[in-house]
Structures are given as structure tokens and as C-alpha cells.
Amino acid sequence: xxxxxxxxxxxxxxxxxxxxxxxxxxxxxxxxxxxxxxxxxxxxxxxxxxxxxxxxxxxxxxxxxxxxxxxxx
Amino acid sequence: xxxxxxxxxxxxxxxxxxxxxxxxxxxxxxxxxxxxxxxxxxxxxxxxxxxxxxxxxxxxxxxxxxxxxxxxxxxxxxxxxxxxxxxxxxxxxxxxxxxxxxxxxxxxxxxxxxxxxxxxxxxxxxxxxxxxxxxxxxxxxxxxxxxxxxxxxxxxxxxxxxxxxxxxxxxxxxxxxxxxxxxxxxxxxxxxxxxxxxxxxxxxxxxxxxxxxxxxxxxxxxxxxxxxxxxxxxxxxxxxx
Numbered sequence: 592x593x594x595x596x597x598x599x600x601x602x603x604x605x606x607x608x609x610x611x612x613x614x615x616x617x618x619x620x621x622x623x624x625x626x627x628x629x630x631x632x633x634x635x636x637x638x639x640x641x642x643x644x645x646x647x648x649x650x651x652x653x654x655x656x657x658x659x660x661x662x663x664x
Numbered sequence: 665x666x667x668x669x670x671x672x673x674x675x676x677x678x679x680x681x682x683x684x685x686x687x688x689x690x691x692x693x694x695x696x697x698x699x700x701x702x703x704x705x706x707x708x709x710x711x712x713x714x715x716x717x718x719x720x721x722x723x724x725x726x727x728x729x730x731x732x733x734x735x736x737x738x739x740x741x742x743x744x745x746x747x748x749x750x751x752x753x754x755x756x757x758x759x760x761x762x763x764x765x766x767x768x769x770x771x772x773x774x775x776x777x778x779x780x781x782x783x784x785x786x787x788x789x790x791x792x793x794x795x796x797x798x799x800x801x802x803x804x805x806x807x808x809x810x811x812x813x814x815x816x817x818x819x820x821x822x823x824x825x826x827x828x829x830x831x832x833x834x835x836x837x838x839x840x841x842x843x844x845x846x847x848x849x850x851x852x853x854x855x856x857x858x859x860x861x862x863x864x865x866x867x868x869x870x871x872x873x874x875x876x877x878x879x880x881x882x883x884x885x886x887x888x889x890x891x892x893x894x895x896x897x898x899x900x901x902x903x904x905x
Contacts, residue, residue, distance in 0.1 A: 596886070598875055599813035607880070634787075634834030640889045642830040656886055660831075661808030661815065662840025663697045663785040663847075 594654045595622060601657055613651050620645040622655060634660040666753070667709050675865045681709060687862040688712040690774050692765065692793055693783030694741040695719075696728035696842055697807050700851030701781050701858070703731065706749045708859060712757045713749075716773060717741045718764040728844035765789060770796040779861045781805045781854050785840065791832045791896075794825045798900045803861050803868075807854040811841050812878035814850035816869055817888070818857055821900055823870040828891040846878050 593616065595609045605626060616622050619638060623630050623645070630645060635658035638647060649655065671681050687710045691701050694717040705713055719741050721732040729741075736744040742760035749758055761773055770792055774780050780802050782793050790806070797804040797819065804819040806826065819825045826832060853874070860866040873886045890897065 596884075598815075598884075598886075599810050599877075602813075602877065602879075603811075607877075631835060634836075635829045635831055637829065637886065637888060640887045642828060642891050658815075659810065660787060660834045660836040660840075661810045661813075662836070662838075662842055663693055663695065663783050663790075663808055 592651065593622070593649055595626075596654065596656045597626070598656065598658045599661065600659050601626070601628060613649065616649055618646050618648050619643065619655060622649065623657065626657075628657065632659055634658050666755070670708065676863065680863050680865075683863055684709050684859070685711040687778050688714070688776060689779050689781060689858060689862070690714045690716065690777040691781045691783060692716045692774075692789070693785065694729075694731065694745045695725060695783060695785060696809065696844065696847030697783035697851040697854060698745070698781075699729050699731040700848050701783055701855045702745060702749055703752065704852060704855035705781075705858060706753045706756050706758070708855075709753065709755065710859075710862065712759070714759045714761065714773075714777070715742050715745060716761040716763075716765065717745075718762060724839075728842055728847045730844070730848075765792060767792065771800060774802060775800055777802050779803050779805060779858050781807075781858050783807065783851070783854070786838075787831065787834055787836050790826055794819055794827070795896045795899070798825055798896050801900075805854045805857045805861070807850045809840075809842050809846045809850050812843055812846055814846050814876045814878075815873050816850060816853045816857060816876075817873045818861070818869040820870055821897070824888045824890045825894065825896050827896040828894045829888060830891075843878070846876070849876055849878065 593611045637656040721736045731745040
């Protein structure tokens with residue numbers, strides 16, 4: 592299983608956490624596509640707390656966190 | 665008498681209050697995050713506070729930037745904020761920088777600060793500020809908001825920065841939707857982190873991204889790690905040698 596944690600506006604209309612079957616996905620990008628999130632809208636992609644490219648392979652037990660960009664002023 | 669209630673806190677006391685008085689903090693951005701950050705640092709008696717912002721107050725700022733009032737529209741934000749903050753606590757040495765930060769001036773603007781608090785509204789300046797803080801080895805309190813959500817994280821030379829997280833490659837749509845309350849919550853957390861860093865107390869949020877969800881009323885911590893090939897950290901290490 593892969594744990595996917597969505598943050599901020601990625602939660603709008605979705606759950607906070609999903610558990611997905613590894614066999615359905617080759618890499619992190621395919622997981623982002625699964626949630627119908629545009630890849631270019633992902634500001635931070637972390638796999639087990641580490642930033643990795645979007646085409647990085649995923650393995651059983653991985654925790655993926657996805658964040659959109661934020662503002663401030 | 666002004667600081668009586670906070671000097672009663674065992675982790676602060678009179679010694680801590682003296683530390684705050686000797687502290688020098690730079691706050692970059694005098695808007696939605698900057699308003700609570702500056703208000704609470706000034707209230708707490710941080711001795712020297714420099715605020716940097718190149719913008720003027722506009723009507724669309726007023727849902728969240730409470731240091732600026734309707735009559736301030738069109739005025740430089742640093743002057744509008746300084747006026748209220750001096751009135752709040754005249755004991756604090758408040759200085760203003762009304763210019764846009766860039767690669768050429770960022771280091772001279774923040775050098776000598778004990779802590780920098782990032783309250784800006786765009787990715788480019790966030791990366792610029794974080795890079796300079798790591799180069800100069802100044803602790804940075806970073807915060808961001810969108811809608812009902814936000815995060816806080818502390819950044820330092822030995823800890824992950826925004827570039828470590830790949831944030832330098834992100835693209836931001838503007839304007840970013842923000843509820844005033846969300847900026848207030850995150851700005852207060854940034855002020856709290858800044859006070860902890862000045863006093864050397866508690867557990868700073870280094871390597872821990874604390875995420876706020878105002879809709880579900882929850883906070884979640886995400887542990888983050890430095891990336892080996894982070895350009896910002898590599899440049900800082902070269903400079904340190």
C-alpha cells in the first residue's frame with residue numbers, strides 16, 4: 592500500500608489521506624494524475640519526507656505528501 | 665508593568681525579557697502575515713525590528729492586513745504599519761525599508777539580524793530570502809497561506825530549506841485566495857517561532873512543516889529532510905569554506 596497525504600487546497604472535494612494499491616501505479620506522477628490534480632499545480636512533492644522528481648518510482652510502504660503553492664501578503 | 669504577564673512565564677522571566685530586548689528581527693512583508701507577526705513581536709518587546717516592503721496599501725489588502733486601515737489606502741505599507749506599531753509600543757526601535765528585494769540588496773538588508781521572518785506573497789522572494797538566510801546563517805521563520813490552509817516551518821543552514829523541498833520550481837497563480845483569519849493564525853505561529861528562536865527555548869520547527877487546516881480544525885506535522893543536491897545549501901557550504 593502507498594499512503595497519500597493531500598494538503599491545503601488539494602483537500603477541497605477530496606479526503607485528507609488515501610491508501611492506494613501499489614500495483615496500480617508506476618511512479619509519483621501517476622498518483623497525482625489519479626487525483627485529477629494537474630502536475631504543474633503541485634508545488635511540493637515529498638516521498639517519505641524527501642523531495643523527489645515527479646517520475647520517481649514508488650514502492651510499498653511509501654508515504655507521499657502533495658502541497659499546492661501558498662501566498663502570504 | 666508592560667511585560668509583567670509574559671515575564672511570569674517560567675521559560676521567559678526577566679532574563680528572557682532582556683534577551684528579547686537585545687533581539688534584532690527582520691520581518692519581510694508587511695501584509696497578511698506581517699501584521700500579526702509585527703504586532704506580537706512589538707507587543708512582546710523585541711528590541712529592534714526592521715520591516716521591509718515595497719508596496720502601498722490597497723483596498724483588497726484590508727480583509728487580512730489589519731495594520732492598515734481604510735484611510736491608509738495609497739500609503740507605503742511600512743509607514744502605515746510603523747505608525748500603529750509605535751503607538752502600540754514606543755519602546756521598540758522600529759526601522760523601515762521601502763524597496764523591492766533582489767539578489768543585489770537582500771544580504772545587506774538582513775545581515776546582523778538574529779532572526780528573519782518571511783511574510784512575503786510570492787515564490788521568487790521566498791527563495792531569495794531563504795537562500796540569503798542560509799548563506800548568512802540566520803534562522804528563518806517561513807509561513808504561507810492559501811484559503812483556509814497554511815503552514816509554518818523554520819529554516820536554517822543545517823536544516824531543509826524551500827529549495828530542498830523543490831519549492832523553487834513551483835508556479836503560483838495570483839491572486840492567492842486567503843481568509844484573514846488564516847493569515848492571522850499562521851502569522852501568530854510565526855511570531856511564536858521567532859520568540860522561541862530569540863530565547864533559545866522549546867523545539868523550533870526545523871525540519872518539521874506544521875500544516876494548519878482551518879476547515880477541519882486540525883494541525884498536522886510533516887517531517888522533511890535536506891536534499892543532498894540542494895543548490896542553496898551547496899552554495900552556502902562553498903562560502904563557508
